[in-house]
Amino acid sequence: MASYxxxxxxxxxxxxxxxxxxxxxxxxxxxxxxxVPIHGIDEALALPRSPVPLIALVGxxxxxxxxxxxxxxMNAVDYVIDVGGRPAHAAPAFVPITFETTVLTAAVFIVGxxxxxxxxxxxxxxxxxxxxxxTASVDGLWLSAEVEPGxxxxxxxxxxxxxxxxxSRVDEEEEP
Amino acid sequence: xxxxxxxxxxxxxxxxxxxxxxxxxxxxxGAALDLRRAxxxxxxxxxxxxxxxxxxxxxxGAFHATKARWxxxxxxxxxxxxxxxxxxxxxxxxxxxxxxxxxxxxxxxxxxxxxxxxxxxxxPYLNLPFFLLRAALYLxxxxxxxxxxxxxxxxxxxxxxxxxxxxxxxxxxxSLPLLAVTITFAAIDxxxxxxxxxxxxxxxxxxxxxxxxAAISVxxxxxxxxxxxxxxxxxxxDHWHSLGKLLLAFTAFWAYIAFSQYMLIWIANLPAExxxxxxxxxxAWGVVGVLLVLxxxxxxxxxxxxxxxKRDPRKLAALAAWQLAMHWLDxxxxxxxxxxxxxxxxxxxxxxxxxxxxxxxxxxxxRLRQGAAVPVGDPYLEDSLRYQPQ
Numbered sequence: 001m002a003s004y005x006x007x008x009x010x011x012x013x014x015x016x017x018x019x020x021x022x023x024x025x026x027x028x029x030x031x032x033x034x035x036v037p038i039h040g041i042d043e044a045l046a047l048p049r050s051p052v053p054l055i056a057l058v059g060x061x062x063x064x065x066x067x068x069x070x071x072x073x074m075n076a077v078d079y080v081i082d083v084g085g086r087p088a089h090a091a092p093a094f095v096p097i098t099f100e101t102t103v104l105t106a107a108v109f110i111v112g113x114x115x116x117x118x119x120x121x122x123x124x125x126x127x128x129x130x131x132x133x134x135t136a137s138v139d140g141l142w143l144s145a146e147v148e149p150g151x152x153x154x155x156x157x158x159x160x161x162x163x164x165x166x167x168s169r170v171d172e173e174e175e176p
Numbered sequence: 177x178x179x180x181x182x183x184x185x186x187x188x189x190x191x192x193x194x195x196x197x198x199x200x201x202x203x204x205x206g207a208a209l210d211l212r213r214a215x216x217x218x219x220x221x222x223x224x225x226x227x228x229x230x231x232x233x234x235x236x237g238a239f240h241a242t243k244a245r246w247x248x249x250x251x252x253x254x255x256x257x258x259x260x261x262x263x264x265x266x267x268x269x270x271x272x273x274x275x276x277x278x279x280x281x282x283x284x285x286x287x288x289x290x291x292x293x294x295x296x297x298x299x300p301y302l303n304l305p306f307f308l309l310r311a312a313l314y315l316x317x318x319x320x321x322x323x324x325x326x327x328x329x330x331x332x333x334x335x336x337x338x339x340x341x342x343x344x345x346x347x348x349x350x351s352l353p354l355l356a357v358t359i360t361f362a363a364i365d366x367x368x369x370x371x372x373x374x375x376x377x378x379x380x381x382x383x384x385x386x387x388x389x390a391a392i393s394v395x396x397x398x399x400x401x402x403x404x405x406x407x408x409x410x411x412x413x414d415h416w417h418s419l420g421k422l423l424l425a426f427t428a429f430w431a432y433i434a435f436s437q438y439m440l441i442w443i444a445n446l447p448a449e450x451x452x453x454x455x456x457x458x459x460a461w462g463v464v465g466v467l468l469v470l471x472x473x474x475x476x477x478x479x480x481x482x483x484x485x486k487r488d489p490r491k492l493a494a495l496a497a498w499q500l501a502m503h504w505l506d507x508x509x510x511x512x513x514x515x516x517x518x519x520x521x522x523x524x525x526x527x528x529x530x531x532x533x534x535x536x537x538x539x540x541x542x543r544l545r546q547g548a549a550v551p552v553g554d555p556y557l558e559d560s561l562r563y564q565p566q
Binding site: 086096 | 435443
């Protein structure tokens with residue numbers, strides 16, 4: 001069971017400063033929610049570098065080698081056809097398809113990896129209980145902190161002190 | 177805001193002019209010893225550097241066409257590189273005077289039967305007066321457009337206001353079709369016509385792709401040389417990152433075009449086209465071709481994928497220098513095998529390359545001192561200084 005403390009901020013600088021300040025105060029599980037990119041929030045939240053490029057690399061290697069090997073097997077092993085004396089294993093002719101399968105697989109891995117990392121499909125989250133949080137998809141910049149219930153009031157006070165326009169608290173209910 | 181001028185490198189104009197005089201002088205000596213070989217070397221060096229200047233001009237036009245604001249801080253450098261187009265007007269003279277010894281179609285009697293028929297068939301286009309007229313058109317168009325864009329930009333340093341930005345944008349955008357057509361025909365005239373078996377409809381784009389990559393490289397190198405200038409103190413890792421992305425994009429674009437040209441000719445396998453690649457994929461020239469695939473594309477491409485490398489000016493500049501050198505090898509590999517079926521490096525290759533390049537450098541360094549080091553009068557400079565992409 002955890003509590004979520006939410007604070008809405010007016011601008012980039014305020015939310016970044018608040019994130020930095022809370023992080024230094026030892027609140028580890030911070031997240032930001034906003035309808036637009038926030039300049040500097042990555043550093044303020046000390047987010048690690050995204051693993052999406054590595055996931056994409058795996059897709060590239062699989063798609064590239066898979067596409068090439070597929071054509072090699074079909075054209076040079078399984079069903080060899082002589083086309084105007086060209087070699088059955090004709091590397092230049094294989095390149096466009098290899099490129100396409102590489103891009104396709106990489107794109108699928110990127111989208112899939114992003115969904116997996118973002119926790120999709122997740123239909124509900126305790127912070128959705130807060131009606132005001134809906135502005136996170138309109139014009140509000142929200143900072144959320146996941147804390148132990150005993151610490152929630154202290155963090156809420158800290159958020160107010162840091163200039164949050166409004167602060168809410170949600171307590172996760174016990175699983176029935 | 178006062179006009180921040182370039183402060184360092186005061187002797188550069190004189191030093192570069194000296195290297196230019198020495199390089200061109202030595203090439204002239206080489207011409208006295210072996211006229212054909214020295215002219216081939218000079219023509220190759222000319223085509224390499226002129227393409228780089230036009231590439232910078234197209235880069236400038238593209239910046240204006242996209243109304244890009246992040247690049248205003250670095251735009252003066254691009255303008256100055258583009259404006260070296262003017263130097264290539266007089267530098268074309270040796271090519272014009274020595275054309276008979278450079279282009280095989282001007283001496284059809286020396287050609288074997290089949291090639292002579294090709295040369296005679298193409299004579300309505302490939303003849304000396306029309307060739308010179310076209311060259312004059314390209315060179316004057318590049319010189320005029322680059323000079324106007326630079327002059328209006330420098331005028332804006334004093335006059336301020338958005339009117340001159342609007343005027344530069346109009347010319348920058350409006351000149352792009354003209355630049356596209358002229359660089360395409362320049363590629364056909366200066367490179368493709370060297371080899372009468374070279375029939376590639378994509379070749380204009382190929383020359384553009386390499387030249388554009390070289391222009392981006394030169395801009396990165398120039399900015400690296402100027403990075404400690406107080407006027408460019410606002411240059412951040414984000415600017416380097418974006419320049420690095422351009423370098424990456426056009427490394428991939430060059431490879432895409434090079435492969436398209438190769439694959440279409442390889443797969444069609446027509447007697448009229450395929451000799452071009454037979455000469456360039458066998459023997460020692462074939463080794464050069466493989467080197468280009470590996471070191472003009474594969475290695476730089478994978479290195480440039482690194483975000484950290486693109487944000488490190490020193491590493492990015494090293495890679496830019498590498499790609500510029502590889503582009504030279506590409507131009508050499510495209511042009512030389514026509515007359516020299518096996519590679520015959522000659523010392524005039526080097527003297528011509530340094531001579532023409534240093535002449536352009538001297539001119540650029542002189543131009544750079546005639547205005548502020550950054551377009552201080554452009555209202556979008558503030559946006560460029562705040563540039564922070566996500």
